[in-house]
Amino acid sequence: MSSTMSRRGFLGLALAGVTVAGLAACGGEGGGAAGVKKGGAELSKKLALPTFTAAKIPTPDLPIDAGQDPAYLKYPTELVKSVAAPPGDGKKITSLTQTWDVAPPAPGQSAYLQELNKALGSEWAMNIVVGDGYPDKFNAIIASDDLPDLVWFPPNQGLQRVPELLAAKFHDLTSYLSGDAIKKYPNLANLGDVAWKSAVTDGKLYGVAVSYSKFGQVFLVNTDYWQPVGGATFTSADDFFDKTKQLLDVKKNKYPLEPSYVNHVHMFSHWYGAPNTWKLEGGKLTHQYETQEYLAALEFAVKCFKANLFWPDPALATIKDKVANGQIGAYVESFPGFLNDAKTQKYNLGAIVPFAATPSSKPVYNAGLGSVGFTAISNKVDKARIETLLGVLNYLAAPFGTEEYQLVNFGVEGTHFTKKDGDLAFTDKGTAEVPTTVQPLQFVIGSPSALFLPGQPERTKLIHDFETKVAPLLQPRVTTGHFSDTYTQKNGELSTMASDAIVDFVTGRKPLSGWQDFVKKWMDKGGAAMKAEYEASIAKG
Structure with missing residues (x-):
């Protein structure tokens, strides 16, 4: 299909590859690897994928022995702290991304974004394409040579001459991310081979994988x-x-x-x-x-x-x-x-x-693609700042069950959400500020899938049971x-x-x-x- 598509088409495409515009999900191609591999599997003689290291998370309520997503029947009472201190350097961090929702509230009007900036230690600023038109905006920014710090490369919107573009205008991050080097960023090390394979271009890692479900239609x-x-x-x-x-x-x-x-x-x-x-x-x-x-x-x-x-x-x-x-x-x-x-x-x-x-x-x-592309760091960024930006992305990739995930996905307790009896619900302020900001944020960097349906433990079990049954049948896309x-x-x-x-x-x-x-x-x-x-x-x- 063309580079423009509906939100429903995009979400299906992230999993399936060939779409019919307007359908709730898309048929044809899938991708990703059949489960998370553990241990820096070699993709080629030149490149070892980032070494997988499982993050510390609250113990799931259901088994994860067949590659299922961690599943929780109630919201964890004790969260894990995965990042010791704000990773930012006090400077603004700019990014190019997209949303299929309405534009989020302006930063000055969003208590959520203000709290997130404090936690990151830097101001997070997004140039957001609302709806269709991401390739056009992407191409215009590339042509202007006025690149933001972080640029999202979707896998499915027809971006042209990607290997040459990455080599010319973006940092090669292989030495920062491949093999055991990834261990400096534990939440990124937790993403696993399924996501990281889609971030490889010409045998190099030019970006951080944006994690997405490995399960398809x-x-x-x-x-x-x-x-x-x-x-x-x-x-x-x-x-x-x-x-x-x-x-x-x-x-x-x-x-x-x-x-x-x-x-x-x-x-x-x-x-x-x-x-x-x-x-x-x-x-x-x-x-x-x-x-x-x-x-x-x-x-x-x-x-x-x-x-x-x-x-x-x-x-x-x-x-x-x-x-x-x-x-x-x-x-x-x-x-x-x-x-x-x-x-x-x-x-x-x-x-x-x-x-x-x-x-x-x-x-x-x-299998699904396992990611919605990757986010590259512009070579306009001084090399000395690369590790800072990777640290910020590491914070934003924190998995479910961590303090960082809760802040990124739900905001501040009492202000944006409330907890009661193992459930979690947005307040009116949370509904107004958080979901519309999280969607474009999660196209820049995502967390591994987890199953938690507030107040619906039986349906959480239903999805987990489906994952258990299809896990042995998972078939990757070999390309x-x-x-x-x-x-x-x-x-x-x-x-x-x-x-x-x-x-x-x-x-x-x-x-x-x-x-x-x-x-x-x-x-x-x-x-x-x-x-x-x-x-x-x-x-x-």
């Missing part, structure tokens, strides 16, 4: 809808199809599936074992569109459409209302959307864990940490081309016999060039 359901067929558990694609046909009731306006065809093909592809965008064998890449597994998922979606299983209006904008009142049985959401729906939706929420479509299928679960110019230049066009084609095939506007012709056209228009560039990057290590 989720197939969510209203469990009440599925009770007549014994619940939303399935033994095969045929079993899923038979049960959805039983639940279809056109007269009562009840349909099993929301009309997000591309997202559903992505979900079905898990069942057939399709690759997470690319499959790597012997140094050679194969795109998911070239595989029989993805074609099988597409064929199954065509079968579902012909059986009238999708809601008939593809422009439906009120999906969750229909799910809540029992008219739609299942929908696709990003993992952060899963968390949000668990907090806000009142229906009996559930999630479908990928299963084998056929006896010979090996189900997978496509993470590698760069393709064609991707930055052509991915928008190719994504739109693919999304449009998939919709045409699913809905019968084009016969499925034309799929291979589409794949050839897609490869000719840029897919083959992307493949060659990624293969060359992988060969270099």
